[in-house]
Amino acid sequence: MTTKDNRPNAIDVRHLTVSYHARAALLDVSVSIERDQLVGVIGPNGAGKSTFIKAVLGFVKPDIGTVQINGMNVQKVKGQVAYVPQRGSVDWDFPITVKEVALMGRYQKIPWYTSPGKKDRQAAMEALDMVRMTEFADRQIGELSGGQQQRVFLARALSQGSEILLLDEPFAGVDAATERAILEVLGRAKESGKTLVVVHHDLATAAEYFDKLLLIKQRLYAYGTPEMVLQEELLSKVYEGRLRIFSDLVKKGAS
Ligand SMILES: Nc1ncnc2c1ncn2[C@@H]1O[C@H](COP(=O)(O)OP(=O)(O)OP(=O)(O)O)[C@@H](O)[C@H]1O
């Protein structure tokens, strides 16, 4: 599927259904994400947000449906999408330095018969600079704070040089200053022409942070501007009364 200027959408998902042990985590999800957008994925715990990200990466196989990246089947373009996993899914005790983690983003670009070159190291260091982690380059990843580790993982994704970045809850467990710093990096990445899809659980900041929101709970409930998505009726359906601050959110979404 293409847009007005004939360039394909960054991500096209059609009738995506993904199950674990015969239970559907995602059901018939169809959505097109245009380029140069900062998109937030929202929905309650267990809604299928991480599964959506993994399906767009080609990490999980759909039962039904297709995922296209830049107009091509995801299985053909594996590696063109960069990924920052949810924190809990990473083994932080793995003995590796900050610099090496950032360099890992380059591995897809390095042929198997060579080792990383000057250009790769430079890209890794530039990415560390972007997330303000240069001074920690030689430290072990396991020695860093949660927020610092998150920045290093963002650097790994940035050094890959992909046009599309998927981030699974990059703000989870980081302090307000780190959250701002990460947000700033995401904003700059968008300005430089990247498309970013970010799982986010804080509805109070969703309208401020993102151009578009994608609301899921197994099915796609809405995709559009924050004003369109942060509607009381929609949110109460998806969060089933677990949310008591509707009016505040709706006001924020509308402002
Ligand atoms: N590897 C797996 N094996 C079996 N079931 C899984 C697996 N991964 C996820 N699920 C199930 O699929 C559903 C969606 O999970 P997913 O991790 O995508 O949700 P989520 O929206 O990211 O949740 P959270 O906000 O807690 O991160 C849940 O019911 C979960 O238990």
Ligand SMILES: [Mg+2]
């Ligand atoms: Mg998740």
